[in-house]
Amino acid sequence: MSERILELYIGPQHPGSGHMRFHIKVDGDIIVEAQPNIGYVHRAVEKIAETKKYIQIIPLVERPSLADTANPNLCYILALEKLLGVEPPERASYLRVLLAEMNRIHSHFYGIGILGIMLGSSTAFMWGFADREILIDLCQLLTGARITYSYIIPGGVRRDMPKSFVERALKALRYIEKRLKDYDNLFIENPVTKARLEGVGVLKKKDAIRLGVVGPNLRASGVRYDVRKNTPYCVYDKLDFDMVVLKEGDSYARLRARVLEIKESIKIIRQILKEIPEGPILAENYYKMIPPKWKDYYSSTGILKFPAIFARLKPSPGEAVARVEGGRGEFFFYVISDGTDKPYRLRMVSPSYRNVILFSHLLKGHRIADIPAIYGSLDYFPPGADR
Amino acid sequence: MLQPTHYIPTGGGMGVISAVEGHVRALLTGLKYLVTKPRITILYPEQAEELPQGYRGMPVYHKDKCISCSLCANICPANAMKMVKIGKKKYPSINYNRCIFCGFCVDICPAGALEYSPVHDYASYNLEELEFSPEKFAEGPPEPPFKPEILRIETDEEVGLKYVHPKS
Amino acid sequence: MSVSELIRWIVSLLLKPYVFAPIFFPGIATAFILILLLIWLERKIAAKVQLRYGPLYVSKRFGGILQLVADLLRYLFQEPIIPKNADKIVFILGPILLFGTAYIPTALIPVSGSFVPFRSEVSLLVVIALLSISPLFDLVIGWASNNKFSLIGGLREGYIIVSYEIPLFISTIAIAMLYGTLDLVEIAGQNKWGVLLNPIAALVFLIVTYMSTARFPFEIAEAESEIVMGPYTEYSGILYGLTMGASYVKMYVLSLLFTILFLGGWNPVFWPFTLHPILPGLIMLAKALVVMVIGIFLRAVYPRYRIDHALSIGWKLLLTLSFLAVCYSLLITYLQVVVWV
């Protein structure tokens, strides 16, 4: 009997696996056993964090999940602010949610693009990455950087919204809504995509809970859990949007969940652009440390200078926990400080690391051709998992 | 558990109709994009994007304004900024290999000696060349070998990104 | 035999149909140029649908058309690596035979009334039979490169070949019934639009052309996101170039056949012009090009089917449709309805 089993190594240089490897046992075309093998892009974020000052950790925690950098940055800062005992002003919270939601949209387009090329539709891939460009252009206007924003700092944000931003953002959102119709016609409602995704990689609700899965993969199986709704942070309680929950739990539901979440994020951004209050963008006790010369510079250009204390932030000893709903799921940060200017221990659990457990559960019983379909639908980001 | 192969949705007659209709819609959308929609990409490096004011590119250093407080070296997350002793005072030297354009040094410099520059695509033949001493750092990033045609991006509802020649 | 007579003899030999056709016109030379044009067009069309430029920098004024010549040169001068434990002779012969046998059917395809390399009463059946030789070498390639992915790719190709060949035969029989003959020259001579005669057979034949040459929804054997390059994983250099070209040659041959059977061959050309083969040949080539452009446009629209989808389409959908086509043409011939053009 064992002669029938063929052992396949898919990855880590495989076009269909990203920087990880599947160790697959195949009987004919049917997968008998699948074991993911990760760690190829492990960069020991948690160890490096113990040798960095608190401010220097912001770019460090953004790097693993590069497609969605605003949310880990936000999650780390929320934990740090609990330790520092600092509250960001109202406008800064709005700007944080604005960047987080714009980042969620272009992170979902990244996921849709990757799923497209995994299924063979190079058009969905190119469109996904073209539409990302619209949002990245907006983020570049707001923060000055394309992907690695490092925009959220303890007590607020680094830059104010330029005047031309609102009008340009509304145009971009209307364009994205038009584009989503073309996605539906060409890729999502395409009968070939439906044949490849419907009923493939079905994740039942109780398995999703039992395995502790996160993000759209969880909600596509019918579990009503979104950190923005369950424990609202920043200004999510003031914004009205609904949680996208579907019940089929197959790869097609995960794809549709992401598209619906893009529409929800568009709704959120529109509300923010309408309701954002005027006011400072940095907490009062830090703002007064900025020399007056740089306060006029801020009022003229909207770019904020750091107070000198940021180079030697020393939070009081203690520990803090924060969780944020990232594009791929829930980020979880646990910061322990011992009073020095470097954290004693930083625990970062990224959404893709919580989703790794799904592969061996979902792949069994499917065909080889379903591996890319399931892998793409889970929106798995290897560097984000390996950290 | 091998799931059923339902390439033709089993919704009876209706299923076949919706499948054919799906095919036709996909093909027509493809045709629409083939014929009507303009391209969104520009021919980099002949054409380049006009970067917004405050774009975080390679930091630029003005040695005269520097008060050598070494805050920039303290805050640099990538250990790219190192203080070099010249005479009695210490001045920052930068290693552009490591610089991640995060702009922390520019934002913390109390004397305004560091500024953002829109240069982000500078390349060199070896790694040592990218380690700038304070004097070379003060000269600012070198000019690119050729002048690309600068285009300004305008967000547009119909085509997403529209590239126009900057009038101002 | 002075030199001039020798030259004159060679030229007359070259102009003989059974030499000129396979080498020049519908044969290797045009197919070669057509392949380069087709691959370039495919990348340009896919690029335009995807809002980008596609190949450009080689001969920028013509939109990068020489890019494909550059690719060909690269394949020519690239060193074809032969894996140590691959079956060497079969490994090298596989792509050569794959590419070579894909051409053979052009030996029977007429270009105009008088210009046909080989003529026989059953030339349609011969062409169909010759068509099924070349895919077998995919299996051979899959086995020879001694790599798990190519083995799976080769087996997949095997499954797909079997699933589309029967509908191919039946649909050609269905349309041949309406022409009443199996000789391609007579079929083309009747100047009838086969598509109007039996649209079901035309649909089946079209789907089979896209299925047999792995056009987009059916690009399953060499699905790169699943099994790297399928049977061609271990190939590089000109051997890889041959395998890539083979599927385009097959599409060229099948679309020529499609034009003769369904698009009425060199239909609008009348008696005085059919004597000289150039004009009708070009018209037939233009129609074949239309069929091919539709085939390559699918790359920009479709993802990839799974192997069992393609097999279900082949065995269930196409088979029933081809039987339907046969009944439809039986109905027409039985009712002795005047066959309109």
Add this chain to the structure above:
Amino acid sequence: MQEIAERLKAKGLKVGEDLKIVVPASKIKEEARKVRDVGYDHVKSVTGIDYPHDGVFKIIYHVSSYSDRQLSKSILTIEVEISRDNPQIPSLIDIWPSVKYLEAETSELFGIEFQGNSLKKVMLPEDFEGFPLRRDFKIPVEGIEK
């Protein structure tokens, strides 16, 4: 927070004000089972912390719930201390399957042995010696002088 604390106390769990339970390593399994019966159905993170001066590893389980709406708003912390020289602790994989990869990473980077969790190698290359996240595993740190 109060009702949650009451629900936990009803199950006989000594829970502090900030929803934290300190548990001796021997009784981790029963406490975990009790916590799961309250409604906490998945583990968000397993964190190992190295205290070389006290010769102790602390393992923190952050647990929360998807199915119970009220519990999903809270994160329960379970803290366990094990000795540093032979770090052994029973794995909770049969209580919370979601803990498989979280425990595997902590065990590989700290050298803690989770009995019952078959997955060992996750992050590091096969031939890597040493446990990186321990405090005595030094990595080079650069000053600000050239």
